[in-house]
Amino acid sequence: MSELPGIVITGASGRMGQMLIKTVVASDKCKLVGVVERAGHDWIGRDIGEAMGGAALGVTVTDDALDAFAKAQAVIDFTAPAATIAFAGLAAQARCVHVIGTTGMTEEDLAKITAAARHATIIRAGNMSLGVNLLTKLTKMVSAALDADYDIEIIEAHHNRKVDAPSGTALMLGEAAAEGRGVKLEEVRDSGRDGITGARKPGDIGFSAIRGGDIVGEHDVMFAGEGERIILRHVASDRSLFAKGALKAALWGQGKKPGEYDMLDVLGL
Ligand SMILES: NC(=O)C1=CN([C@@H]2O[C@H](COP(=O)(O)OP(=O)(O)OC[C@H]3O[C@@H](n4cnc5c(N)ncnc54)[C@H](OP(=O)(O)O)[C@@H]3O)[C@@H](O)[C@H]2O)C=CC1
Numbered sequence: 077m078s079e080l081p082g083i084v085i086t087g088a089s090g091r092m093g094q095m096l097i098k099t100v101v102a103s104d105k106c107k108l109v110g111v112v113e114r115a116g117h118d119w120i121g122r123d124i125g126e127a128m129g130g131a132a133l134g135v136t137v138t139d140d141a142l143d144a145f146a147k148a149q150a151v152i153d154f155t156a157p158a159a160t161i162a163f164a165g166l167a168a169q170a171r172c173v174h175v176i177g178t179t180g181m182t183e184e185d186l187a188k189i190t191a192a193a194r195h196a197t198i199i200r201a202g203n204m205s206l207g208v209n210l211l212t213k214l215t216k217m218v219s220a221a222l223d224a225d226y227d228i229e230i231i232e233a234h235h236n237r238k239v240d241a242p243s244g245t246a247l248m249l250g251e252a253a254a255e256g257r258g259v260k261l262e263e264v265r266d267s268g269r270d271g272i273t274g275a276r277k278p279g280d281i282g283f284s285a286i287r288g289g290d291i292v293g294e295h296d297v298m299f300a301g302e303g304e305r306i307i308l309r310h311v312a313s314d315r316s317l318f319a320k321g322a323l324k325a326a327l328w329g330q331g332k333k334p335g336e337y338d339m340l341d342v343l344g345l
């Protein structure tokens with residue numbers, strides 16, 4: 077029987093890092109071969125299972141990402157933009173699939189990811205769930221069917237620790253809405269209204285971000301017309317949804333040519 081693909085998780089102590097570790101350990105399709113945290117983190121040198129408050133898993137937390145990646149077939153990375161850019165170069169060197177869930181990246185960051193994808197298989201999505209990826213298709217379809225008399229507003233809600241806005245998912249939905257209308261999102265994006273903003277510009281796509289408590293992730297795409305509103309909604313109630321999607325991507329990426337892929341490719345949508 078052939079060896080199971082080895083997976084490394086970065087940002088091991090994070091909300092998604094810990095969820096990803098549990099998901100990989102519970103899977104019979106892969107094995108956990110490494111976990112990475114930043115240099116100086118309390119967990120470096122400890123067994124990851126014990127650091128997470130459970131039984132030992134036989135995998136020690138390291139800050140040597142390249143060494144960990146070299147022993148793996150895929151790295152799943154839900155951290156922060158600066159870390160993800162660095163990991164993209166290392167994953168390319170180690171020739172392992174890089175699954176990126178990190179959001180909040182700038183255009184400059186994304187250009188670096190594109191450059192790394194010349195040598196590496198990178199699968200990146202602002203949301204790894206089936207439901208949200210399906211919602212992007214529905215959003216594009218509804219947006220294409222309606223004219224610009226319907227104002228498009230994207231409303232997202234997340235927990236009070238989230239550092240970026242609009243969310244990666246909101247931007248994916250905005251891109252889908254803009255594509256449906258045949259326009260570029262950057263030309264019609266309206267984020268963060270405050271003060272005397274003036275009337276809404278026809279054709280704009282608006283974004284609103286709510287932050288509070290332990291909300292996992294909720295997204296509405298509203299098409300507001302005269303006398304009616306159509307609202308497409310996704311509610312995530314458990315982070316395991318994202319972790320399972322990311323693991324599916326890591327396995328799907330095995331043997332794929334270098335390049336940039338997303339969850340629509342993985343899910344065949
Ligand atoms: N695509 C998707 O489906 C989803 C994407 N996300 C995205 O994933 C990212 C992480 O979210 P979440 O887990 O909630 O955030 P957390 O803050 O809980 O976790 C981030 C982790 O990354 C670590 N980290 C940050 N910088 C570095 C670095 N330079 N080197 C190594 N580790 C680093 C942090 O370590 P430290 O604590 O020491 O800073 C922390 O362990 C966010 O961008 C979020 O938007 C979240 C859910 C779903």
Ligand SMILES: O=C(O)C1=N[C@H](C(=O)O)C[C@H](O)C1
Nearest residue numbers: 179202203238243244245293
């Ligand atoms: O930070 C989070 O928590 C989430 N981030 C992703 C995003 O920015 O859209 C995905 C999910 O909504 C949770």
